[in-house]
Amino acid sequence: MPGCLFCNIVAGKTPAEIVHDSEHVLAFKDIRPAAPVHALVIPKVHIPGIHEATPEHAAALGQVLLAARDVAEKLGLAKGGYRLVVNQGADAGQSVFHLHCHVLGGRPMAWPPG
Ligand code: AMP
Numbered sequence: 001m002p003g004c005l006f007c008n009i010v011a012g013k014t015p016a017e018i019v020h021d022s023e024h025v026l027a028f029k030d031i032r033p034a035a036p037v038h039a040l041v042i043p044k045v046h047i048p049g050i051h052e053a054t055p056e057h058a059a060a061l062g063q064v065l066l067a068a069r070d071v072a073e074k075l076g077l078a079k080g081g082y083r084l085v086v087n088q089g090a091d092a093g094q095s096v097f098h099l100h101c102h103v104l105g106g107r108p109m110a111w112p113p114g
């Protein structure tokens with residue numbers, strides 16, 4: 001989608017610290033980490049958010065979750081645990097409208113989230 005930051009990262013037009021790259025999924029370090037380990041896992045196809053996902057996106061969504069698991073393993077979070085977050089819309093504070101799953105870890109996570 002023209003003008004989409006994460007589509008531009010997929011296209012290699014905007015630099016990112018890539019931690020996973022497979023046919024349908026890309027993952028990279030968050031530019032403003034909210035935890036000692038913070039990566040974003042995205043489908044390469046442009047989906048604005050989880051609320052815009054349709055049954056045709058089921059495979060891509062599954063691949064995002066499985067990639068998040070692999071990224072957590074690769075970044076050393078398997079033993080201590082980690083949190084996966086998908087923000088949707090204004091109340092959740094979504095700021096980039098290309099679906100992404102945050103992988104957060106390296107410290108204990110509070111509950112309920114802020
Ligand atoms: P959200 O608020 O859930 O939409 O998350 C968007 C995330 O994208 C935030 O955590 C930002 O720090 C992160 N972000 C914004 N621009 C970039 C970028 N160029 N590279 C990596 N992460 C980014």
Ligand code: ZN
Nearest residue numbers: 004007046098
């Ligand atoms: Zn996009």
